[in-house]
Amino acid sequence: MPNPRPRRRPAFTLDKNQVNFAALTPLTFLRWSAHVCPNRLAVVHGTRLFTWQDTYMRCRRLASSLVRLGIGPGDTVAAMLHNTPEMYELHFGVPMAGGVLNALNIRLDPDSIALMLNHAGARVVVCDREFSGVMAAAVGKVDDPPLVIDVDDPEYAGPGTRLGQTEYEALLAAGDPQYLWNPPLDEWDAIALNYTSGTTGNPKGVVYSHRGAYLNAIADILAWRLPRYAVYLWTLPMFHCNGWCFPWAIAAVTGTNICLRKVEAGSIFSLIRQYQVTHYCGAPIVHNTLLHAPAQLREGIGHRVQGMVAGAAPPAATLAGMERIGFDLTHVYGLAEVYGPATVCVKQQEWDSLPVEDRAARNARQGVRYVLEEEAAVLDPATMQPVPWDGETIGEIMFRGNIMMKGYLNDPQATADAFAGGWFHSGDLAVVDADGYMKIRDRSKDVIISGGESISSLEVEDAICHHPAVLAAAVVAQPDPKWGEAPCAFVELTPGAQITERELIEYCRSRLAHFKTPKTIVFGQLPKTATGKIQKYALRARARSVAAIE
């Protein structure tokens, strides 16, 4: 084949300038909705209703007041808030001022909060009156305490005092509703800081960029096919990976944010009915709460509702039950480091005709990368080569691309470790099925090594959960003098159920290899994180003490 002759290449390298280039930032989504649908409802909380125009002006007031307080690029503004309008506004107002939002887990203790405020150098903390006690104790432990701004939510009538020098609404009243905020100078600039809740106990500060937040907000829309004018109920805490970036996604689709202080079936169904809620997110426990709530709470809800579930695979019973009551679940997977979910179990059209158990089994997988994430793969961490798509060979889920933290704040070693070998190491062990869908087998730190054999704690938990008396189970490693480690199960029973440790061990033995069968079973309620994840590190400590006694 003849080669074309070489020739002078034309000059395609035209410069970037203010006309043909703008920093990617999700803040523009708010400006867009305020322009296009100024009078649509943006945020609803109890009797307080804000349009997109209202919300945009409140965010500009907030930004201008923060600037007046000295907040600028690289300054941290912390928040200790429920899913209230203030929390939503901080997602825009803080970065409009150039600041970095650090939304704190509201269930944390004063020591953890103090550690984070110190580490982030927080200059301001916005705090709901409900948390004044914890925050007062935390601030008392900080070397250089932040300015506290109180949120006194009319929807909250419980205990707590105003702690700070300033109240949020007064701060807004003093602000400029026409404030001319600037987009970030660089789309790589930080927009948010999120401390990993730590099923490990070692919180790290995960830094998000404007670019990443923008792309993940869009990726959420694409993964869920989130429609324009979606009505979104805030069952997922905004302090968790910035509500998986949905504060920004809802602004991009001009949806309506329905706020919620507390995840309770009664108020959730009531809001779904009142506002015709179309979408909500949550860990499996949120969906199970709805499923097992009294049926009369659902009366009058005639439309289908879309739920997104992350944190653990939804069991077949949950999926089938939710479908029956009119809720379609989409299963996603991710971590704080990838802005929340970064994979989705894309539903294939041919699954529609399958029995619900088969559909549930397919939907229980972690699936494939978000279309805007560059790579998600299961690699052998020793060779960094992809595992075969055989549903058997275990590797570690790894990511790389734009939906990825900048790194851990002030922790170059942890950042380097997490990014070793050119990939982010999730710590989750998985296989890849023949269709290229990833399926988690275990957390790498949750694997139990017994007599040199690896035991997947998930597999053991699955076996236990098949027993009708079992509501939930968690299996961890227990030191064992003979085998090194042995499985130890923690089991929560269904109400009224009765079973002995011996009976349940016998049951497991009928379903599992002998070496995988738990040596010890502890009955009782399972400790959970704010986001509904079981705190395995607490169970490991317990398992060690149980072993020591024996």
Add this chain to the structure above:
Amino acid sequence: MPNPRPRRRPAFTLDKNQVNFAALTPLTFLRWSAHVCPNRLAVVHGTRLFTWQDTYMRCRRLASSLVRLGIGPGDTVAAMLHNTPEMYELHFGVPMAGGVLNALNIRLDPDSIALMLNHAGARVVVCDREFSGVMAAAVGKVDDPPLVIDVDDPEYAGPGTRLGQTEYEALLAAGDPQYLWNPPLDEWDAIALNYTSGTTGNPKGVVYSHRGAYLNAIADILAWRLPRYAVYLWTLPMFHCNGWCFPWAIAAVTGTNICLRKVEAGSIFSLIRQYQVTHYCGAPIVHNTLLHAPAQLREGIGHRVQGMVAGAAPPAATLAGMERIGFDLTHVYGLAEVYGPATVCVKQQEWDSLPVEDRAARNARQGVRYVLEEEAAVLDPATMQPVPWDGETIGEIMFRGNIMMKGYLNDPQATADAFAGGWFHSGDLAVVDADGYMKIRDRSKDVIISGGESISSLEVEDAICHHPAVLAAAVVAQPDPKWGEAPCAFVELTPGAQITERELIEYCRSRLAHFKTPKTIVFGQLPKTATGKIQKYALRARARSVAAIE
């Protein structure tokens, strides 16, 4: 209000690296769909059916063969093709090889094509056998002729010969289906080059970047709420602003591309019925063609179809008629410089209850910026200040943001002019209604839009003026029931000269593409201003009355 004390700012400036940063490129969408839905139909053309896996492998074969031919970063690969699978594949295969795709308007004459091949330094041109005559003439005029690769479409049985040394399928057969292509080193790198007839008669080469193509493909999805698995019919030429970036958008939603050589109601309705087409785009003439086709052609189509319309506002009769036959139209507006559409007339929910004429009037407006475009505004070009939202004050539509060309190829002056004052000047004059929606009032320059194609009046005038009998000529748009607009020429003859309308039209046809040739010629003295400028507004009125008589 007490200020928080200054403190050391934490180091949020974490570096970019291969884990947390990737160049934005729409090429990854193809890889995604090939992974997630390898066996879904990607491209359909007559009896040829390609899955996403097939298409990905064909594009990799193409890229590897182009690299072997010496194509690399900054090399132009031109295409003279209908909307066939090859054209779709070039949108991925060329940039996978690092090249820049230059899709040529298939209606152009040899001189124009030669000019573009020269200007772009095209090293390869992929050409449908139907255009071998025109292309042979064009290549003969190029100083350093490109390698010609023939496409011999089994769906085409008309005249034309194989022109080149190589046939497309042979090129693919020699390629590597597992070719390891690289994303662009920089997302700012060029992905495509599109010549616009512009408004001056000098075609300008509009350069698109990977970043811009990526963002506009997503913006299309968001503006139209394009669903996963959309079935997209290619009524819009892919040589038009790269089919408004839909080749990439369809890959991102794992849709199905239904190819089409010719816009004819019969084949369009037949394909809509056969493949349950959900979406298509086109100028108003495309939609009108469907509307006015015999009703029996639509028989058996039971689903609603979404159409996107650009190039001119859809008249109320079109909108109402299309609704009646089950087609919903979304009105968008843009130019080659902003990757095709960059504004959309977002439908407000409250319009749903309005009479169709009122809805049509609202939908006829150019609307608001795409949510991913940074700015679209109507500014007074003298002051660069926004006009009031009064529906009366005329300004010029201007854009800036990421959905914006890098600039014009090898034309720094034209680029500087287009970007003067920190905005891209569209040349379209508009008002802004009280709801912030833009509405075009007039074109500041003299472009004629015929069948969705821009015709420069200057270019047509130039051709006419070459005739020795012609003293002066002015060309304006004339309303045309079929094409929307058609060129109407006003001609002043040299003293004593004699020529008929038919003779002059024949003369033009020898120098111009058929669609650019005037449909009407009016002889007589041209009205001029005191300073000798031709009063085109007077000629436009005259052209309208001439059309009305016909």
